[in-house]
Amino acid sequence: YAAKRDRRGFELWEPDGTPDSRDRLETLEQLRTALDTEELVPYYQPKLDLRTGAVIGVEALVRWQHPTRGLLTPDVFLPLAEQAGLMRRLALRVLERSLSDLRGWREAGHDLSVAVNLSVSNLQDIALPDQVGMLLDSLGVPAQSLTLEITEDVLMADAARTRQVLDGLRRLGVQLSIDDYGTGYSSLAYLRALPVNELKLDRSFVRNLTSDPRAAAIVRSTLQLSRDLGMTMVVEGVEDADALAALCEWNCDIAQGFHVARPMPAADFLPWLSARSMADAAR
Ligand code: C2E
Ligand code: MG
Ligand code: MG
Ligand code: MG
DSSP: OOEEEOTTOOEEEOOSOOTTHHHHHHHHHHHHHHTTSSSEEEEEEEEEETTTOOEEEEEEEEEEEETTTEEEOHHHHHHHHHHTTOHHHHHHHHHHHHHHHHHHHHHTTOOOEEEEEOOTTGGGOTTHHHHHHHHHHHHTOOGGGEEEEEEGGGGGSOHHHHHHHHHHHHHHTOEEEEEEETSSSOHHHHHHHSOOOEEEEOGGGTTTTTTOHHHHHHHHHHHHHHHHTTOEEEEOOOOSHHHHHHHHHTTOSEEOSTTTOOOEEHHHHHHHHHHHHHHHHHO
16 A cells, blocks of 8 residues: 655555555544544643743643544544545634633633644635634633644645735734644744744654753754744653753753653643642642
8 A cells, every 4th residue: 555654754545445445434434423522532731831830731632532442642543534634623623622621721710821733734724713713702712822833844835825824823813833843844944934932842852852962952052042033942752850850951941741741631630730739839
């Protein structure tokens, strides 16, 4: 069978009667159904402000609670959704759930924000800004508390159209973030051209942070760059205390990773948050 990889590293299967194409068709039918049910849900991974130690928000990461196959991660079904033209529905579903969970947390007195990932096809969707605007209005969530994460490969698609969508989103007042920063083709051109507020350094640069001086140099200089551009830098994939300590020392803004917390279901988030602040108070 023919497979290619897109920039997020997913396998894209060509519909050419491959051995598993019947499975794919079945999974696709199930996915269409899942989009109308509670099977497709965001999990939330906390984002930590390294200067204050406070949790400032979460990233929504879609999961599929499949009736027979268990909890599926996006690498299993996003390529399929993309091929089948289901990304608008998926994005709106994740946005709706995330924004309504966020409203609940804010009503409970937590000044948090939520970040939602968009795909290349979402950024080609001229209707997206209006739809996001309507969701924000109907759920009563301030636009500034929503961040939309895009990857550098959006520039590879129709640049004029993408720009129109990004400008529409910015006009709403939502924040824009470049995800997996440093792994795309045109990082610097992108930074110069696009109206983004946040840089999210790819986790590959964090892996050997404390043992590899080159990785450390890249993190520190990207930090400086983001500061000079007036952008916030998030470092993702922080897996251990040493990396977190190094990032604190370098005055990195925000960290995210398994060392802080793994992505969790909505119902676990407030209990996690209060357990954390109790531990802080006892320290
Ligand atoms: P991403 O946006 O770069 O998200 C970070 C990924 O790294 C997540 O994988 C997260 O679970 C994982 N991660 C977080 N901390 C650590 C860590 O310390 N170590 C390691 N090794 N991994 C960590 P996940 O949830 O499987 O998502 C994979 C990708 O799928 C995301 O990468 C994003 O590109 C995409 N994605 C997830 N949810 C959505 C969605 O709702 N819509 C769209 N369009 N894409 C999504
Ligand atoms: Mg992301
Ligand atoms: Mg990322
Ligand atoms: Mg990624």
